[in-house]
Amino acid sequence: MPIVLIVAEQQPDGNLRKATLNAITAGRTLAEKAGAEVHVVLLSKDPSKVSEELKGLGVKAVHTAGAPELEHYLAEVYTPVIAGLAQELKADYVGMASTAMSKDLMPRVAARLKAAMASDVMAFNGSGADVTFTRPMWAGNVFAEVKLTTPVKAFTVRATEFPAAQGGLPAAEVKAFTPKLEASKTKFVDFKEVKSARPELTEARVVVSGGRGTKGDFKEIEALADQLGAAVGASRAVCDAGWVPNDLQVGQTGKVVAPQLYIAAGISGAIQHLAGMKSSKTIVAINKDPEAPIFQVADYGLVADLFKVLPELRQALRSLE
Amino acid sequence: MKILVTAKRVEDPESKIKVKPDGSGIVQEGLKYKINPFDEIAVEEGLRLVAKHTGEVVVVSIGGKEVQEQLRHALAMGAHRAVWVNHTGPLDQLGIAGLLQKVAEKEKPDLVVLGKQSIDDDQNQVGQYLAEFLGWSQATFASKVESLESEQEKNKAPALLVAADNKTVRVVREVDNGLTTLECSLPAVVTTDLRLNMPRYASLPGIMKAKSKPIEELTPEKLAVDVTPKIQVLKMSSPPPRKAGIKVPDVAALVDKLRNEAKVV
Numbered sequence: 001m002p003i004v005l006i007v008a009e010q011q012p013d014g015n016l017r018k019a020t021l022n023a024i025t026a027g028r029t030l031a032e033k034a035g036a037e038v039h040v041v042l043l044s045k046d047p048s049k050v051s052e053e054l055k056g057l058g059v060k061a062v063h064t065a066g067a068p069e070l071e072h073y074l075a076e077v078y079t080p081v082i083a084g085l086a087q088e089l090k091a092d093y094v095g096m097a098s099t100a101m102s103k104d105l106m107p108r109v110a111a112r113l114k115a116a117m118a119s120d121v122m123a124f125n126g127s128g129a130d131v132t133f134t135r136p137m138w139a140g141n142v143f144a145e146v147k148l149t150t151p152v153k154a155f156t157v158r159a160t161e162f163p164a165a166q167g168g169l170p171a172a173e174v175k176a177f178t179p180k181l182e183a184s185k186t187k188f189v190d191f192k193e194v195k196s197a198r199p200e201l202t203e204a205r206v207v208v209s210g211g212r213g214t215k216g217d218f219k220e221i222e223a224l225a226d227q228l229g230a231a232v233g234a235s236r237a238v239c240d241a242g243w244v245p246n247d248l249q250v251g252q253t254g255k256v257v258a259p260q261l262y263i264a265a266g267i268s269g270a271i272q273h274l275a276g277m278k279s280s281k282t283i284v285a286i287n288k289d290p291e292a293p294i295f296q297v298a299d300y301g302l303v304a305d306l307f308k309v310l311p312e313l314r315q316a317l318r319s320l321e
Numbered sequence: 322m323k324i325l326v327t328a329k330r331v332e333d334p335e336s337k338i339k340v341k342p343d344g345s346g347i348v349q350e351g352l353k354y355k356i357n358p359f360d361e362i363a364v365e366e367g368l369r370l371v372a373k374h375t376g377e378v379v380v381v382s383i384g385g386k387e388v389q390e391q392l393r394h395a396l397a398m399g400a401h402r403a404v405w406v407n408h409t410g411p412l413d414q415l416g417i418a419g420l421l422q423k424v425a426e427k428e429k430p431d432l433v434v435l436g437k438q439s440i441d442d443d444q445n446q447v448g449q450y451l452a453e454f455l456g457w458s459q460a461t462f463a464s465k466v467e468s469l470e471s472e473q474e475k476n477k478a479p480a481l482l483v484a485a486d487n488k489t490v491r492v493v494r495e496v497d498n499g500l501t502t503l504e505c506s507l508p509a510v511v512t513t514d515l516r517l518n519m520p521r522y523a524s525l526p527g528i529m530k531a532k533s534k535p536i537e538e539l540t541p542e543k544l545a546v547d548v549t550p551k552i553q554v555l556k557m558s559s560p561p562p563r564k565a566g567i568k569v570p571d572v573a574a575l576v577d578k579l580r581n582e583a584k585v586v
Contacts, residue, residue, distance in 0.1 A: 012498070074503075075449065075459055100496040103437075104461045107414075107449035116415055116551035119444045132555060137443055141338040142347060143560055147553045185458035185509075189491065189502035200498075206585075228586070236515070242468025246495060246516050252443070253515050261585040272334065278563065282583040284575065290568075299566040300578050312572040317586060320576070 002036035005091040007082060007109075008054055009101050010042065012191055016050045018203050019097035021164035024057050026157040027095060028165070030124045034131045036092065039063060040172075041085055043078055043179065045071035051174050058169040063089075065179035072188040073101055075108045077181065083112035084180040091152065095121075098156040098256075110154035117154035118146055120256075122161045139252035139275035159202060160258035160279060194247050201231045201248065206261045207280070209233035209250055211273075213266020213287060213306055216243035220310040221265060227314055233257065233277075235267045251276035265306040269294025286310070322376035322487065324367040325430040326400065327421070328391040329357040330384055331441045344556040356391045359436025361398075362513040365520040366463075367434050368399045369479035374487075376431075377401045381424050383417060385409040389536060396531035397523035403536040404428070408548065414442070416541075416548035418450035423544035425455060430508060432481075432490065437462050437512040448512035458505035460492035462514040466500065469519055480517050483507075 006027040009017040027038040037060040042051055047064035054062045065081055086094050086109070094109060096102035098120050110117040123134040125145060132147045133155060148154075201207060206228045210221040212235065225232045233250040234243075250257055252275040262280035267273060269285070269292055277283070278297050285298035286306050295301040302309060332338060333353040341348055356364070367378040380395040382388040383406040392403040406420050425433055438445035452459035465480035467473045473480075482491040487507065494501050495514050505511075523531070541548045569575045579586045 017497075075452075075461075079453065100462065103445050104449065104459075104496075107446035108453045108459065110446070111418070111450040111453035116413065117444070117446055118552070119446060136560075137557070138332070138338040138347070138441055139334075139443065140560060142340055143558050144554050145556045145558075147555055148551060149553060150551045185506040186460065187504040189504050191496075191499060191501040193499040240469050240516065242470055246464065246514075247498065252440070253438075261579070261583070278560075282579070282585050283563075283566070284579070295566070295568070297563050297566070299563075299583065300575055301566060301568045302572070302575055303568060304571075309572050313575070316572050316576045320580065320586065 002034055002092040003089050004031045004034070004036050004038045004093040004095065005086055005089060006038060006040050007094070007096040007102070008040050008042040008050065009097065009099060010044050010050055012193065014049070016053055017099060018164065019099055019159040021057070022159035022162045023095065023097035023157055024059060024165040025162040026121070028058060029162065030093060030131065033124050033127050034093070035128060039089060039091070041082060043070045043081055053167065055172045055174055056167040056169050057165040059172050062172050062174045064174060064176050066176070067179050067181065069181055070179065074184055074186055074188055075105050076184040076186050078105055079108045079112055080182045081179040082109050085177060086113060086152065093153050093155065095155040095157060097159045102156045106154055106156050113152045113154065114150060115152040115154040116148040116150045118148060119156050121155045121157045139272055140278070141271070158256060160256065194245050198225060199229070199231045201233055201250070201255045201257055204231035204259055206230035207233045207257055207259045208263045208265065209235065209267060210238060210265050211235035211267030212237045214238065216241065218244060220307060224263070224310055224314055227317060235270070235273050264294050265310060267294055268292045269297065322370060322374045322432065322483065323428065323430040324370055324376065324378050325425055325428055325433045326363045326367040326378060326380050326395070327360050327435040328364060328380050328382045328395045329360050329436070329439045330354050330382065330388045330391045331357045331439055334358060334440050340557045340559045344558055346557060354390070356394055357436050357439040359438060359513050361520040362515065362517050363434040363436055364395045364398055364400060365518045366479060366481060366513060369477055369518065370481060370483065372477070373479055374483055379404060379428055379430065381406065381421065383408055383412065383420055392536055393531050394523060396534045397527040398521055399527060402534055404539060405536050406539050406541065406544070408541055411550045412548055413550040413552040414444050414446040414450060415551050416546070418447050418454055419546040419548065420541060420544055421447070421451050422454040423546055424539070425451070431487065432508060433510045435512055437514055448510050452510035455510070458509040460494055460503050460505050460509065461512040462495045463492045463511050464495040464500065464514045464516045465493055469516060474519060481511060
């Protein structure tokens with residue numbers, strides 16, 4: 001039976017990155033169409049805790065490799081291990097959720113496997129050996145249906161397009177394997193975490209984003225976000241200006257989000273920003289300029305000064321409780 | 322140092338992209354073309370590196386003769402010479418990386434710096450494929466700690482820190498939840514993120530000088546690379562339009578809609 005191998009991602013704090021759950025659903029969707037089974041691979045310094053979580057997600061097998069060299073992710077260290085396992089299993093598809101790690105890793109794994117790759121896949125079409133991939137181009141202004149003609153096919157999936165896999169299914173077999181380690185020409189130096197008590201942008205139910213209209217003052221954005229239990233986002237312009245960390249950037253070149261509610265305050269709505277948020281379920285735009293392009297994608301637009309209406313909005317929402 | 326940088330020709334990021342009715346591609350009429358913005362950042366970083374360490378910036382582009390415009394632009398910014406891989410017709414990321422591999426083996430640069438993705442295909446793959454094909458160290462999504470309004474940026478200092486012995490480079494990378502720093506042995510492949518630098522404008526003397534700088538012409542045949550695409554684009558379509566929204570007069574009306582219509586608060 002053909003095999004879809006999904007690469008799980010462990011966060012620096014040791015927990016499973018939630019987008020992996022969406023990637024497993026994507027893997028199962030692909031497997032149904034391709035008549036394949038889903039395997040998962042996890043590389044870690046200590047895979048025991050996360051592999052427990054992975055095995056109840058409705059996959060055929062969980063392959064784990066544990067070694068001190070795998071503590072800090074490096075493309076050159078992880079590539080031979082994952083490609084080696086894919087070759088041993090004779091996997092037909094190798095995929096992962098679209099994250100900073102997979103964007104760095106998966107093309108290198110694909111190169112090792114002489115595989116063509118589709119990035120940010122949103123849907124799988126067709127069946128059997130003729131499965132095709134739908135993916136965005138030109139910042140999401142075009143959806144392309146692509147076919148990969150190499151024997152092994154690699155992909156990343158846009159996590160927001162697939163629901164998270166639920167646990168509690170019959171436990172898959174966990175198979176530990178010895179990683180094929182190669183010397184790396186790259187050394188890990190350090191990781192500086194941007195700590196936040198707010199939810200992760202790509203996982204939040206509500207996102208409140210600020211743009212140039214904030215003039216760099218994010219207090220109102222943050223206050224509303226905290227009241228709603230939301231993540232804070234930003235347009236590229238305010239990240240470039242250094243007003244907020246780039247980690248908050250929503251857009252073609254930043255994070256792609258699709259929350260239940262997206263509130264854009266003081267954001268004009270450049271094409272590249274819209275590409276990162278226009279799949280949100282409900283979009284609210286607040287901007288002083290009635291001609292701002294953000295109003296074209298907003299379900300509810302309010303032409304107003306954000307510094308005046310955000311406090312009012314907080315007050316009104318509080319009175320609902 | 323010798324730095325190889327790329328200059329892909331892409332549609333102006335501000336242009337409105339429309340799909341042809343038959344789904345065979347995008348409507349080309351009326352579009353303007355530019356260097357891929359991420360590649361422009363790569364050219365800029367290359368120029369800053371040789372300004373600090375001395376050396377040469379070689380810019381490469383792949384495409385029909387129209388890509389000479391983008392090469393001339395990079396030369397006008399200050400790149401020393403150009404390599405043009407003359408190829409028309411479809412080309413996928415494997416093909417691009419295969420051609421760049423041969424150019425890199427010929428040029429033997431200390432660093433290849435290229436955009437993390439091009440704004441047409443949005444694949445984000447070529448640098449990583451190239452690093453693996455060459456067996457080199459890779460650092461993707463290079464960024465910097467300082468803001469684009471910092472002194473360091475005003476002084477046009479490179480963000481990539483090459484060691485005094487020219488054997489390694491330190492790269493700060495943008496990753497989920499923070500920044501990570503890697504030390505790569507040279508030669509290495511680095512891909513650029515948006516916050517690495519602000520590219521310079523081409524000056525008038527730069528534009529004049531660029532006219533006499535050499536462009537070497539190569540082809541996939543000369544480089545012995547089979548560029549038959551392994552990624553076939555079967556069909557393009559426009560994303561489903563969002564249903565038209567409404568303007569609300571005030572906060573009370575907004576909250577009412579959010580509560581009773583969208584049911585999200």
